[in-house]
Amino acid sequence: MRKIIKEIKKIHSISDYKKLCKKVFNKIDYVFNERLVGNIQAYYYLSRQRNKTERENDKIKIIFLCQELSLWGKIEPVFEKMKEYPEIETIVLAIPHHDMTNMDSPEHYTDVNRAYDYFGKRDDSVINARISETEWFDLKELKPDYVFYQRPYDHYLPIPYKSKNVMKYSRICYLPYGYFDSYIFECVINRNFMRYVSIFFADNMDSFSLVKKQFHQNIKSQKSILTGYPILEEVIKRSDQYVKKEKQWNKQIMWTPRWTIDDSLGGSHFFMYKDNFVEYMEENSDDYFVCRPHPLAFENFVKEGLMTLEEVNEYIKKYDECKNGEIDSSTDYLEKFLNTDVLITDISGIVIEFFLLGKPIIFCGSYAGMTESYQEVFSTFYVCNSWEEIVSILNKLALNNDSLKEKRVAVLNKIKNQHRGATNRIIDSLNNNDV
Incomplete structure (x- = not known):
């Protein structure tokens, strides 16, 4: 309210009034669509995933999204260890890097898929997310049981792989890409992303407690589990x-x-x-x-x-x-x-x-x-x-x-x-x- 009052005081013309109206309606639209509707969708699809009684695959199929190679080491110990389990199938979906210098273009991705080049030389279970300049691999076709995300920031990802779309057919897992030692790192526990997460693997008691509070409204469908940090074990x-x-x-x-x-x-x-x-x-x-x-x-x-x-x-x-x-x-x-x-x-x-x-x-x-x-x-x-x-x-x-x-x-x-x-x-x- 205080911000709105400040803006009202700045009104000196019809043009200023129109600008203020646009700001107010954009805010209302954001709150309604991004928060309210997003929360309702999250509750519905998370509950549906939880109530599944049978898997669609013979094995537990787990997908790892990899867009930033510098962060792969955080989850790599888990990926490598899973290969020892015959009942688990692991696949890496390699996504090209989003160029920060062109953030205004939501579909601007580098032509070279460094993640795919890296895994293509060492692992057969890797899929190039980019089929063509305008087409992305359909992750839903794999019928994944779990999808691990590297980062809690959807704006870096192509539309098909944004969490609000993937959570409609799979349970999303997230392990923080940075150790939670400061509350400025609440950004690695992004609320807009976390509402779509089924399982959060906590690196320490601080992140465990913080996420558990975030999950309190949907506690049956979302779990915060204190596991420790695999990269520290490595x-x-x-x-x-x-x-x-x-x-x-x-x-x-x-x-x-x-x-x-x-x-x-x-x-x-x-x-x-x-x-x-x-x-x-x-x-x-x-x-x-x-x-x-x-x-x-x-x-x-x-x-x-x-x-x-x-x-x-x-x-x-x-x-x-x-x-x-x-x-x-x-x-x-x-x-x-x-x-x-x-x-x-x-x-x-x-x-x-x-x-x-x-x-x-x-x-x-x-x-x-x-x-x-x-x-x-x-x-x-x-x-x-x-x-x-x-x-x-x-x-x-x-x-x-x-x-x-x-x-x-x-x-x-x-x-x-x-x-x-x-x-x-x-x-x-x-x-x-x-x-």
């Missing part, structure tokens, strides 16, 4: 198996800047430190430097007018021309983590993965909206508010002066036990029809 396993290689460099330093400068979403220190990082890399030729921006960072910086495409390419070129550095965009970033000695980072859902390796973390700025359970983890970070502070900590660590090591190890040993068995808990809940 980190633990690979860390235990890791054999240190003979180092070419004195140490490896990795920087993972965030994708947005919006402080309400955690903010990014990329523009504050991007030149410092390059200069430090050039001055310390005995060390190796990895810059791994969020997968959407450069696209978003261009979209927001913070950088031009030419400036992005010029920045990447600086690393290409330097023998002791790289811009990393590899699918398997865990391999980079294992070889990294120190992580410099903004707020990020992957920090917890590096933390479980027991290595020092230099955190830039403050951790906005941190959950209570994550405060113990955060207390083991070296928090810096300037480049000079970052260099000071790096110098101390180079002299093996790691004052937070003992505390870090104690905290990570507690967390490890919460995630061991996460993959099996997810599969067992589906296989035993507990949901």
Whole structure:
């Protein structure tokens, strides 16, 4: 009401009045169609899925949507483990990337389907979602029992694969693509998407409780299950198996800047430190430097007018021309983590993965909206508010002066036990029809 009153005060002409009316009616239309009608549809189809007494397939057919390869590692342990079960059939539906620089065009997808190219070389059970420029594979034909989504954002997906369409014939499953350690990550539990989800596999107690509250109106058809995070279980396993290689460099330093400068979403220190990082890399030729921006960072910086495409390419070129550095965009970033000695980072859902390796973390700025359970983890970070502070900590660590090591190890040993068995808990809940 206050917003409407403010708008009314701005009216000085018939044109202003028409603009206000349009805003009000658009809002009413959104509330009615997107919220009310969407909630009714969700309740109806979720109930219908729950009341199914017989499967349409001999095996449990589970589809994994893959559009962003950088996020595949979050669910890959579950996908690979399911292959060991003869009663389960798994299929990957590979969807081309949606170009953020052309968000105004809802059907703008890259011509190259990187996900299909990746899986086509290693897995037979993959389907190219794109049949032609105007035609998409009909997922409904597969009669899936469950469909796993990578992200809770329908606006990146082609219309046939949006959750409100898929939930009409299959149960939707969702495992967060980022560890829930801050309430700014409620975006990974998007309400508009979550109303269509049948099963949410919670990475920790915070996300479990939050989603359980969201599901309270449809509790019989929607389940929030506390399973732990499969990627953390994978980190633990690979860390235990890791054999240190003979180092070419004195140490490896990795920087993972965030994708947005919006402080309400955690903010990014990329523009504050991007030149410092390059200069430090050039001055310390005995060390190796990895810059791994969020997968959407450069696209978003261009979209927001913070950088031009030419400036992005010029920045990447600086690393290409330097023998002791790289811009990393590899699918398997865990391999980079294992070889990294120190992580410099903004707020990020992957920090917890590096933390479980027991290595020092230099955190830039403050951790906005941190959950209570994550405060113990955060207390083991070296928090810096300037480049000079970052260099000071790096110098101390180079002299093996790691004052937070003992505390870090104690905290990570507690967390490890919460995630061991996460993959099996997810599969067992589906296989035993507990949901």
